Amino acid sequence: MPGDIEATIDTIARGLARGPQPHSGRSYIEVRNLIADLIETGELAPGIRLPSERVLHELLGVARGTLRDALTLLEAEGTMHRLDRRGWFVSPPRIRYDPTTLEGFHTFVAAQGRKPTTHTLSKRLVPVNAEAASVFGLDRNDPIFLILRRRCIDDRPVLLEHIYVDPQRFPGLIEQDLDGSLSAILREHYRILTTHAQVTMYPSILTGPVAQELNVSQGTPSLFISRICRSEEGYVTEYNQNFWHYNALKLVMSVQDRAR
Amino acid sequence: MPGDIEATIDTIARGLARGPQPHSGRSYIEVRNLIADLIETGELAPGIRLPSERVLHELLGVARGTLRDALTLLEAEGTMHRLDRRGWFVSPPRIRYDPTTLEGFHTFVAAQGRKPTTHTLSKRLVPVNAEAASVFGLDRNDPIFLILRRRCIDDRPVLLEHIYVDPQRFPGLIEQDLDGSLSAILREHYRILTTHAQVTMYPSILTGPVAQELNVSQGTPSLFISRICRSEEGYVTEYNQNFWHYNALKLVMSVQDRAR
DNA sequence: TAGTGGTCTAGACCACAGA
């Protein structure tokens, strides 16, 4: 799509010509407001890549550092994201996710008219680390299956999963094709259902290999969600750690007063 | 507590003397690792204020900007926070919060051995905005109660609340003392129970007046939680928007498979 | 190989907090 960047430059120049926003003093805030306005009005649509930082900072008349401050702010708000060394992009709307269901990734993404894909990065038998050992009640260094998967929405990597499964309970699991629903495999191959789970969530950042696999820069904000899944009998079926590219996600749930 | 800062400088100098961490190339990452290590080992305890950026960057031999990159990373991870123009502080452990209960702030904070406090910043009758109007099924600009509260854990402001309540249902509400549990007031004064709620959560940033009321800088990462609370009969009892200083919080919940 | 974002430096001034 040649010319795309030129069109984007024009759009931004036009926004600039409309004059300063109901001003707000600091310059990186003004830059943020300019871009945020263009996104709100739809002049910059989701998926669009911005011109390079060097082109932009000159166009806007601010130092490159100031421009980056503005972009980082938009990233933290969830309206822009970047692909490592590949540029800044306008983010699509957040996907809604209800953590109180045990519904799978493919199900809820597809239900919102988006395209889910999964790619298994590795599946191996490894010595269990301290954390997973305590979850499963294993001894340190006992063997355990570790599965790494990357999941995309509309072909954008948004989620990296670390899944631990006890090989005693599910022998031969990693010989299966794991690009689909894991719980479907546990159900159909092993006749085991996950009936409840303990979920923990908090915002953090992406670092090292996780950031790399998602094509994002060190320090990209993220939402960490871990899930200890259990069978009806109460043993752990899987221990799941999800690193979400955080502006991809919005959590929605309904709750009932338990006292009633 | 004079001398505190000197002690902290010593601690950091000592950490520095232990030599570079299992290296990681970039300098702001090294600085991050140094400070993160001192926090993990307990040499820098929660609540401690770091020396000024100018002292630190000289001590560490990096530019001030690089130091700030490291501190910003630690902030995004949730291990440090800052008070606007007052310095950088080691954060206490995150408080656990179960969004699937309708349990109040005071209850769950106290249950974890921390000290909760609430301060009502304002309570007024205002014309309803578009968003709240649609939640309550009111016409635009109908009058509605808007209550602003700031809540602290161990005297640190961590949460700003915007609460909307329909004055038709709860006449005279803002004449009450609102520093305690709102749901207790609705229950005891009006005999109305909140029995269920629709909860939405996503990470974002703090800006403008919200950031100011929490003594944090523009762009501080946050967790936004909104709650539409309903009575048994199904009408909205309160519409609650919570802006959490995000590294204060960790969400924990258990879920059951609904299909069962 | 050219151009990108990522990192880093060494300055400067301002607004505000706290004594």
Place this chain on the structure above:
DNA sequence: CTGTGGTCTAGACCACTAG
């Protein structure tokens, strides 16, 4: 008033992506 963090500039080099 002094010192703090907050903001901003104008450079530079590196590691990597994309052609």
